[in-house]
Amino acid sequence: MNELIVFGGLAGLITLCSVLVVSLANPVSAAVFLVIDLFLLGALYASQGADFVAAIQIIIYTGAILVLFLFVIMILNLDPQHLLLQRWRFLEKFSLALVVAGFAFIGFKMLEMPATSDRLANHPMSDNTQDLALMLFRNYLWPFEIVSMLILLAIIGSISIARKKKADF
């Protein structure tokens, strides 16, 4: 029961923040709501016993990625003319209806799954971090190295894309 209250509160707030993120006109307030959203998602992970993933979520998403978003928004210094542009013609209405219908279908199919409630979030996952480390460095060592190469490439690529080039002036 307690768990249901925690989930309900977090889920309501996460839904509200997600809707606000995509519907607000000002990108700064949208980014702030995205921070709150991802923070609450970290709390939801922690309530499921996934402590390390919750820490990663808060450090990387709300600490790094969203700060990057806010910096870019502030660097660009958009005037209000840029902020309010959004389209809402027939094609968009039609595709929104299609998206909502398709995902509502998936949701109803999901609700028909057998409800096995006793197995979820009721067990102490002690040493979660240690188990994760063992798994990451034994079973998933090769993908881990590939991902480090991906990060290196992303660093080089983003620097070379965002650098000032003489041809632009």
Add this chain to the structure above:
Amino acid sequence: MPIQFYFCLALVMFVCGICGVLFRRNIIFVLMGIELMLNGVNLVFVSGSTFLKNLDGQIMVFFIVTVAACEAAVGLAMVIALFRRYGTIATDFYRILRG
């Protein structure tokens, strides 16, 4: 707690992300929509991993977070470069590939 609740919440987040990608003309909102979609997928992975008592899902979350960070960095660098070159980040403006 039925796992369907978590899946439905992830579905809501994913739909919000799709709406951000489809209906906003500001590239920054498109990138934020992509982040929302990735987080919905992460929620499915974590709740599935807790449900099945199998840590593979949480490892996948690491990789998804890493790819999301790379995507955000490169995407925002592209936003800066495009804004510097053309002075706008409205998606309707960029129709170079449309022929």
